[in-house]
Every structure is written in structure tokens, then in C-alpha cells.
Amino acid sequence: MASSYPTFNLSEKLSVEQVNFFNQHGFIHFKNFINNDTVTSIVQASKEVESAWIDADVKKINGVPIKYGKDLDGKKIVQRFAFINQHHKALSGLLLDPRLSALLPLAGEGSRLGSEEKDGMVFNHYINGPESSFTKMGWHTDGLRDIFYGGKLHPMLNVGIHLTSQKKENGGLRIIPGTHKQSIYQMLFRKKYFLDNNADRSEISVLPEAGDLTIHDGRLWHRVAESSIRGEESRRRVIYIPIIAGKYAPKNENSPTVFYQRFAGIVK
Template identity: 50%
Template structure:
């Protein structure tokens, strides 16, 4: 599988980095934060999850949370939205001056960090376990969400801070480099959104270490490959920071749930029911095995 050599961000974007991003629609920066900082962020995320679970919060500012179970059967939130609203440390991180420099990748458009817009600071928690609701993610782009919100597609970047090591052989991010320059036909019909999980001969993978930063154009086709291992070693946690353009549209507790999230919620309920049936089937077989033992 093809992969790209990562860059290092030295407090400014070089001409080489700009050209690379313009050509491929994605770029990786090594060691954007130190391992000690990653550990702090993971503790903060755990604290936020504890607050949300203890208060039985199912959605934040109209955005549903995605629930699942880890390899030990404990409930976890596999997709957090507006995470920085519950953590001063994470909110302060979004003010890191380096992000203002990276916003230049949106040029010639004026960009901003959408802490209070879209889904805010999102944390995705992938783990390959029998009852996880987030093992992989099918091919998609991020752009059509604007259409569901009643506006035209706006330039945006998804900036991911990776919180776990994820070598390419352990699954993780896959992209079709250069597809951010495609026309509308390619944007909408190159793949079946979220349904198609198949590997593409042209896809690019990444060797990720905790603390790395990836930035991809919202029009770029990408997916998340399921880890071939099961349990804790499959864990992949990423904080996604939205770099957005267009009119300022903050959300609050009264904001409606976007239609595409409602569709995703129906799928999650169906998958949860299927997992429950699988669990009952497995327990039944285990009991029979003991009886026949």
C-alpha cells in the first residue's frame, strides 16, 4: 500500500508543505504534541465521558453521542461532540497559535476553528470488540453535510490529533489522495457513502504515532480500516478539530439534530440490536458447551 512521508511543523508552513497539501488534499505532521500532552488529553476525555455518562446525556447541542462497549464490556462513548465544552484544557488547546498558522491551508478563504459550530471538537474512539459500535467507517467525504444543513458546500478542513499509535498494518485512516479536486459527480458518486468499506487499489495509508496531526480537505474521499486485532491493541482515538469557512453558525442546547445524524442513529440502533442478538447466541452456545462438556 502506498504511503506518504510525514512532515514536521516548525511554526510555519513551508512552500513544500503547501504544495503537497494542494496536490494530495492531506498532510501529516509528526509529533505535533508530546506524549505527555497526549496523556493529559486522554485523561480529560475520560473525565468528559464520565460526566456525560453519569448525567445520562445522549446529545450535545443537538448532536447525538455514539455509544458502544469496550473489550471488557464497559460502556463507552465512541463519538463525542463539542468535547471542549466540558474541558477547559481541551478548550485552551484549540487556542494554540499554531492552528492559526495552519488555517492558511484554507486560503484564499478566511477560516476559523469551529469550536461552537458543526459538531465542535469531536473525539472518535475506535475499538475492535464484539459489541463495539465503532470498528470502522466506510468511504465518505465530509462536504455533503452542508447540503443537509440547507447551505452550499463550504471549504473546510478536518484536523485530527491522534492519541494512539496506529501503524498502517493495524488499520486506521485510508484516503484517495487528490480526490479533493474532483467535480460534483465524483464528490457524490465515486463511492457509496458509508456503505462501501472495500479497500481501493489507489488508497493511501499512514503510519501514525500518538501526538501526530493529520489535516485533510473536506472534499477528500477517506475511510477508516478496521483493525485486524481485537481488544485494547485495536484502540484508535482521534480528536477532530474543524477548520471551517462561511457564515458563523454557533449551536446551543436548543439546536435541532441534523437529518444525517438521525439516519446514523437509526443505523446505530439496528447495529446494537444485532450485537445483542449475537451476544445472546454466543452465551447460549457457551452454556450448551458446558452442559455437553
């Protein structure tokens, strides 16, 4: 699986083969979840939210810091939106697709889309330019948050809806398959969280086309590799929505910024 992996089609019920593949490897890739027209409308919606947030000088949404950067022309842009589903109907409507409900059993009984929890629907906009502040993200697992706060380690899956086609040189998601089954010790100490962005001999590149959907277990070791291409060809947009199990914990405008997000500057 170092260089390639099978892809699937998503319907309103997962097949046994799909469930088994995900359980073994901790990720799965579905083709053609949305069409090109929908991709275009979602990107346009993000630009409308971006314009409103820049005009209002929004710093946080529900306690989550918003990451700003510069486009290739030096214009200010939002590079990481949090809870964007709460700010545009085109994005909240995307969550109503019944095929997303088919993914919930992968996280176990009582799982749900985290549209009001964690960081909600996150919209990432990567661009490798001279003034970009968001080009890569070092190795990490999402399970660290539960461990840090002394809570039970619940499954948290990341559903990615990809709005840009990419090749390996575009950077993007790298995962180490099977590490969702690792010990707590390995989850804590296998990598230097966020600081280590070096390639791992066991990693694979997730290479979607625009409109594809991927899902990976947050307990996997994963990173976002920097594009080796600069300029317009490096532009990449992707939405992430969490699937959560455990106690319902919605956020609102009065929610505090959690500890680890105070150090967001280490994430480039």
C-alpha cells in the first residue's frame, strides 16, 4: 500500500468490503462524492464567508482561532475556517446528504457528525506562495486532545471533501495505515507532535480528485505535506467534518480557546 490503494463508491449503506478495508487500514477513499458544479458553488460560498470575516476582522469562531494568510497577489485570505457550516447555507446543506449517515457506524454506536463540536466543519485553503502562513502541518493524531484533558479516548473520524485535484507533488494528506490500532505510548511518543514533518517510510499519499471524499481515523498518525510546487498550481482546498462518539459537547460564541490551539503558530 506504499504507492497505491483501492478506491470505492459511496452509497447510503457501506458494503462489508468497505467496512473491512476501513477497519484494517483506518482510512478509505470514495470517488465522485460531489460533482464539479457543487465544488464550484462550495468554493464560491467560502469566498463569501471569507469576505465577511475579513471585513469584520473576525479572530475566533466559537473559541477557535481563524488562520489568515496572504494570497499570491498579497491579498488577505482565510486559510483555515472553523465552523464554516454555521455561516453559509451551501455548506450547512452539504451535511444533509444521506450518504454521510452511512459513514457513522464506522465510529460505533451513538456517533454523529460534529457540526457543532470540536472545530465544526473546517475549510482549509492551502497555497504555497511567498506570504502564505499555512503550507503544511506536522505529524499528529487527533486522539491527543482527549488524552491531554484526561478523558476517555473515543473514536473521532475525519471526513474530507476535496475541492481540488492533486498530485503527489501538491503535498497534502499523508497517513500511516493501521496506526489507529497503536498503543497509547505509541500515540504519545512515536512522533514529535506538529514539529516533525519528515516523510515516513510507512506513509502513503492520499491523492483525491476534486469531488472525492475520504475518511480517516483521527487516531492514525497523519500530516499535511507541503507542496513542492509554488504558485497557482499549489492551491488546494479541502473540507473536513468530524464524526464523533461520546458525550455531546457543542461549542458556542462563549466557548474558550482550548489549550493546544493557543500554540497554533507552530502549525505552518
